[in-house]
Amino acid sequence: MMLMQKIDFHFNVPDRLRYACLVARTVYRRGLTLALWTSDAKRLSTLNQMLWSFDDLAFLPHVPANHPHAKDTPIRLSTDLSALEGDVLLLLDDYLPQDWKTEFGRFERIIDVVSTDPVELPLSRDRYRSYKAQGVELAAYDRRQ
Numbered sequence: 001m002m003l004m005q006k007i008d009f010h011f012n013v014p015d016r017l018r019y020a021c022l023v024a025r026t027v028y029r030r031g032l033t034l035a036l037w038t039s040d041a042k043r044l045s046t047l048n049q050m051l052w053s054f055d056d057l058a059f060l061p062h063v064p065a066n067h068p069h070a071k072d073t074p075i076r077l078s079t080d081l082s083a084l085e086g087d088v089l090l091l092l093d094d095y096l097p098q099d100w101k102t103e104f105g106r107f108e109r110i111i112d113v114v115s116t117d118p119v120e121l122p123l124s125r126d127r128y129r130s131y132k133a134q135g136v137e138l139a140a141y142d143r144r145q
Contacts, residue, residue, distance in 0.1 A: 006137035007104075009128065011114035012144040016092060017047050019113055019143065021054040022088055024075050028060055035065070035107065037075045040092040044077055047092070051075070094123040096130055139140035 013019045020036060027034040033061060038044050051062050062075035065083040070076050078084050082105045089107040104110055114124040131138055 006139055007110045007112055007131055009112050009114060009124075009138055009140045010143050011124070011140060012142050013113055013115045016113050016115040016117075016120070017043070017050055017122050018054075019061070019115075020047055020090055020092055021050050023088075023111060023113075024051060024060050024062070025055060025058065028074050032074070032088055034075045035084035035086035035089045035090055036062075036075065037081050037084055037089060038144060039079050039097065040093065040094070041079050043092060046080055094120060096127055101134060119122070 010019070010023075022033070024034055024036070031114050036044075036047065038047075048062070048064075052062050054060060059073055061073050062077060063073045065076045065078035065080065065085075067073070067076075074086075076084055076086060081097050081099070085106065087107070088109045089104065089113065091110065091112045112127060114120070128138070
């Protein structure tokens with residue numbers, strides 16, 4: 001039995017990491033905490049750099065989940081899903097973690113970002129099918145510009 005309420009699929013996103021920055025800004029402005037996860041360390045490093053320079057008029061406070069001040073910082077990043085906590089989980093990986101059924105249940109809201117990249121699209125369809133097979137409620141949001 002799944003503990004999570006639903007997963008929001010945001011699709012037709014031209015740039016996954018830029019979109020993650022937009023979500024981070026929105027979540028932060030709403031006073032919520034955000035957990036950003038991918039198993040790809042290079043992708044996470046790129047996202048970290050983007051968060052520093054994304055908005056010239058606003059600071060998006062973020063740290064790695066293992067940072068000493070992570071509990072006091074609203075945006076946390078990690079390649080280790082079990083190290084993350086927050087109100088919202090933003091998924092930026094091509095594959096589901098092995099323990100996703102239990103780990104995802106710790107978050108109030110989950111957003112899975114699907115880019116328009118032809119390599120990423122079939123992988124996102126696999127994730128969608130896995131969610132459906134487990135009876136997860138899915139909501140789809142077309143982010144076409």
